[in-house]
Amino acid sequence: MTHFQYSDRFGTAYLPLSIVLSLLLCTLATSAHAARPMITDDARIVDDKACQLESWVKMNRGSTEYWAMPACNFTGNLEVTMGGSRTHDDAVGTFTSDQIFQGKTLLKPLETNGWGAALTLGTDRHPQSGSGRDLYANVPLSFSFNDDKFVLHTNTGWLREQVTKRNLLTWGLGSETQLTERTWLIAETFGQNHGKPSYQMGLRHWLLPNRIQIDTTYGNQFGSSTSQRWFSIGLRLLSPPFLP
Template identity: 60%
Template sequence: MRSALVITAAATSLNLHAARPMITDDARIVDAKACQVESWVKGNKNSTEYWAIPACNFTGNLEVSLGATAINEYGHTQNHGYVMQGKTLFKTLEKNGWGIGLAFGNSMQPRSDTLRHLLSSPYAYVPASFSFADDRFVLHTNVGWLHDKPNNRNRATWGLGSETQLSERTWLIAETFDQSAGRPFYQLGVRHWLVPDHVQIDTTYGNRFGSGSEERWISIGLRLLSVPFLP
């Protein structure tokens, strides 16, 4: 349902992704005429990232997201990034069924020499989701493309993730994905509904396979979802 941001270890691209805290996207969107806001803090070895991502579904089958991040590198360097995305569904995910959609967007980050000019990195991907055991286990797959403007090259992107229900309000998250050159990343986490379908908190641990402690991270997030209210 959600769009959120992920930044690669080299800060070369920003992409929206699935419901917090997942990076692999799902074949869901925000409810028609409703909105959500996600925010989180991600602590890396040499930096801290602050994120805020609002998203709304104005028409019923098009979720629109617009977000930003501030990245504080230890050493007092601060970077910013922006991203906008649209997401639609070709088949809605149903209990014990499957769903598929399309997401497309553009991530922007300032050039190193000036904040007045932004480097734009367009991307697109197909999210597909598969429900098992009455939605107690859901598998997500992504296949996509990213034009890495800072490095002036095209990249294939992919993700494989799962949601496993631990209790009525708590879910285990596990995934692996690749949005940059080199070995894939992985992430493990837990999401918990304080108020079902409206207020969620989460935490994750992630790293790149085989990288030791250099690229690991920990995140803590908050997700707020509204009831339908848009005209």
């Protein structure tokens, strides 16, 4: 998964539809990862010399986000992500965008009935605000149980917000539970050392095993009414190795 830095803002850079469609045509997959729709990251990366495209729509109260996050593994142990989202404010009818650049490497590969660790470093730029780039780092740990039928993920990270000049501690706790051969239940909670944490749960399903995946989730902030809730629906594609 993912690039998320657990900020109160859920949006990143907009990619033109032509680019998104081109990436969709170029990407078909090989192996399963946690990834979408989880915000809590996992200790896995895209296969060596392969790419993936995660895309989704996130519907909040008062706004809608359109995401496209392509990533490739060029070296065998470095997954590079460049992408983002465009967010539409329903009240004023305007769009805002952010731009994410992220690198992720494995410190210890995740083994069946074992554990794994990774390190993620990234930036999040906000062109409309003129505030520069937020910086973030995250250490995902993953634990496999029952032959990968249940996987637990924990995250500990740091976020530097340029607007507020604050350094924040970020965290996440999530799980994947296999329900059928193609369907998984995901559940997680995540947040930072300021403000209330949030939670999310949903389903992930392989339309074509290890090739094309769809997902849907419901999320909200603990102790909040419906004003903070969201729904999402996503599509994930992965490629076989093809990079030089």
